[in-house]
Amino acid sequence: MIDQQTRQRIIDTAQILDVVSDFVSLRRQGISYVGLCPFHSDRHPSFYVTPSKNICKCFSCGEGGTPLNFIMKHEQLSYTEALKYLAKKYNIEVVEREETEEEKQRNNERESLFIVNDFAAKFFQQQLTETEEGRSIGLSYFRERGIRPETIEKFGLGYSPEDKSALSTQAQKAGYSLKRLIDVGLCSQYEDRPGLVLDRFRGRIIFPVRNLSGRYVAFGGRVMSSQAKTAKYVNSPESIIYSKSRELYGLYWAKGAISKANKCYLVEGYTDVLSMHQAGIEHVVSSSGTALTLDQIRLLRRFTPNITVLYDGDAAGIRAALRGIDLLLEEGCRIKVVLLPEGEDPDSFARSHSPSELKAFLDAEETDFIHFKIQLYQEEMQRDPMRRAELISDIMRSIALIPDSIQRAVLLQSSASLLRMDEQLLISEVNKLRRQGITAHPYATAPARPAPLAQPQQSAATASPVPQPSSSTPAAAAADSGPAPLASPPTPSQSIAPAERELMQLLLLHSRQTILIGTGLASPDEEGQPYPSEPTEFVLGPFVQRELEIDGLSSLYTPLFAHFMEELQALPPEGQDPLSYFTNHPNPDLRSLSTELLSGSEALEYRPSYTSSLAFTRMMGQSSEADAESQLLQQAEETLYYGSLTMRVCNSYKMAMLIKYMVEINQQIKQAQRAGDLETLTELVQELSLLNESKRRLSALLGDRTIVG
Structure with a gap:
């Protein structure tokens, strides 16, 4: 337990602007700063940071508080864990007293998993640079892919040896429990063979995954042996510190560049991120080979609404990713697309072109997503009139998801010209879809028609127990409406x-x-x-x-x-x-x-x-x-x-x-x-x-x- 003197020093040192800026892109507004709230789906800035009071507050959902409150809520940390987080940020030595058994059990589980991952990250890095196997296999692979030593160090890349229990053996020797190693997914144990422990990432190069605050939450591993009868890529399983749907690879390193550029490039793989960083484009993140989730989009949306998706020439892959783009549109993002030449991906294209050539290509080839979608469907629409009708309806569904009415109007006007369709007909179709409550959310079901007898829903701002700003304030206009909860405990x-x-x-x-x-x-x-x-x-x-x-x-x-x-x-x-x-x-x-x-x-x-x-x-x-x-x-x-x-x-x-x-x-x-x-x-x-x-x-x-x- 942290003693009172140290606790007070941490509280007095932590500055709300410093702390919040690590997670939210802020702009000055008078004596305060404003940005998108990280605690709810916020399309218009309603999260205010007031340095003079050392507090933050969302005038839509009501969340906020001191630097300590913010870190506890944002990082899902206990009171003591949040104090340690701030102490580390401000280089304050933590003096602790002995905890009770109950306190240890409550506070240590999450922290123990982070500590185990820290050990594993260092182990993988040492194996890459300090062992013959790591240098001959792992480093050789990175050199072949053009990954420079400074990039390897920056991203903490590593190597896991072929030995089936190298990591687990070293970890247990260092005092880490086998249970924790299994809980965080670094190794596994078969029920019918309790003595056999297998490392999950054996024989693979390692890409550590860090969360927004920089802590190691997971690892991705690419197999090195061409003879191995296993998946090419293996990732850490879900745990109490890692949810794949809530993380974006590279965001920890990219968040500052994204805020500065007010733009983000979205790619698919680990090496895509690495190569683009080396080419001087640091505002880039990866979805790690999976379709975008709502949590990932909202995480990214805090830093910028402007997202450019990079696709290679694989048409099947592009079509599979379109649903994720619809989610981006629904969340108020402005989406552009760059289609790379056939046979290229962001990794190979970045390595084969100079930084100036890469930047010039990206700027020249950016296309609005709706126009890109029309171009993608053109050939298919020309072959089959009935299919043309289906595809036009699909395009209208994407436009209907856009919350901004002016953006919808502009896109409908240009789409009507490209599709050679009557603009009023397209407007009517989009309005019909919006009345039906269209959504891109994979778990939401739109009603067949509006329910005229339903009671009006209470807005989130009205339902909030905290005092709300008057309707003349910017924050009041930013409040998102949504159904009030059926029941909740007293605040x-x-x-x-x-x-x-x-x-x-x-x-x-x-x-x-x-x-x-x-x-x-x-x-x-x-x-x-x-x-x-x-x-x-x-x-x-x-x-x-x-x-x-x-x-x-x-x-x-x-x-x-x-x-x-x-x-x-x-x-x-x-x-x-x-x-x-x-x-x-x-x-x-x-x-x-x-x-x-x-x-x-x-x-x-x-x-x-x-x-x-x-x-x-x-x-x-x-x-x-x-x-x-x-x-x-x-x-x-x-x-x-x-x-x-x-x-x-x-x-x-x-x-x-x-x-x-x-x-x-x-x-x-x-x-x-x-x-x-x-x-x-x-x-x-x-x-x-x-x-x-x-x-x-x-x-x-x-x-x-x-x-x-």
Whole structure:
């Protein structure tokens, strides 16, 4: 377990812009940065990063938080694992205490698999460069393919020896368990022969697969022996750290170049990526020989919507890949296609041409996907009129998937000319398909016709428990609509009373702020006066706690708010900042709610008045004594502001609790009336009268302020 001092150093060092930029392409917008949300299918930027607050927030799905929150959610890491991730990023030495057995079991499984993969990656690299077998087989192959030493080092390429258990033997000698090796798919063991362990990648060159954060999650291996009766390529199986449908080979190395170029080349194989990198084109990724999945597309879409697919001359292969392109269109990507000369693939073409020739060819041969599809079908359409109708319908299906109406209109206009079809007829067909709810998703089924009696769906933005921006903000326009969930557990936001939100927000932001409280009224005859008659300085946090305890309100706290108040009171006065403490808290509910409250905290921030600001302006360039006086003026104004704010928020909370209690008293009065219990009824009416008097006093203090219980 990481000790408190190290944990705080990590939290204080991590910067949200640094952390998020590793995964999301951001552009500046005022004092914030904006990009596509990595936590939902986001076609318009709705994910905002605010360096001044060190938080991020999606105004569509509501996800966000501090750097620690972001890494936990994005990388699916535990609290401790996320701290270690950030420590590694910022080169902070992690000091740990001994974990309990339960903690070890919970936290170590994922990390153990990553560690095993780290060992395997180093083993494969050493076998390639430091053994005779690796040099004569693996290095020779790479040299023949024109893969340079710097590329081998950059991508961590390796070799697995022919020995059936070389890796597993070395790993177990180094202290790694056989179970972990099997769990991550590096080796296998037959049930009927428990003593026999076989390495999965024996006799193959190795292509390590790294996730977006750079960790080794899997390996791909190409067999070297022409006599081997096995698959040419073998990949790691699915595990708790690897899902093939969610990874793109080369994205770890390409993400910066993709963001810079605002474009990505999509190829099929490992060596395609390597050769194009060597030719100076680094914004390239591979789907590793499989059809594109929705997760891969959304991962890529975070960095750019502009994707160029490189095809070799194999028509059958092109047709098989078209469904993946339809998925790209549906996700709002702008797709272009480059068809390489017959007999060439991206690897061979990049190796046989200079970098300038390759770039010039790619720029010249890029074709819009819809036009490419029309050209691909031309010969077949000319041979068979009925087949022509089917293929035109297929092309219209692709256009119908495009979410942007202007792009659809432009493509329909140009397609009508190329297909020699009436444009209005094509528009009608596309509109019909969109009304039917056409989708390229392999698991979705479009309805035969719209359901006119269905209830309108609730948008994702409306369903989100977090406060949403007004419709005039860019984020509001970016919200994607979708069906609301049928049922879900209460969110942290819903697990505290509305009246507690503003109070918690005030305490998070300003609990150590000095405030000035006082009635200004001399009342020597009044016993138990709650406030001093003369203005007196207090610390905001302890004052609020005292206020609520005096009125007996602490017994009415919701459980989460009670937990917050208890931990806030226990924090040392000169210790960790409460805001940092709670927004990075191990309890996910406290952490999530604190971050949510921070994201909407502008209303509780002090702003110098015109008089105070003018005083500062006039003092500029004058004596230090005058400057000190102006600072004292602002400090006095600030303590008065937060004193007034504290009383307003406390009184609002008291009013909300009072109204809630009065509702209960009214219900008890009705029950007493029905039961004919005059004694209880009299007591309740008297109590209600006293409560109404308290309500009038609070109302006078609050003015027109609306109270929500």
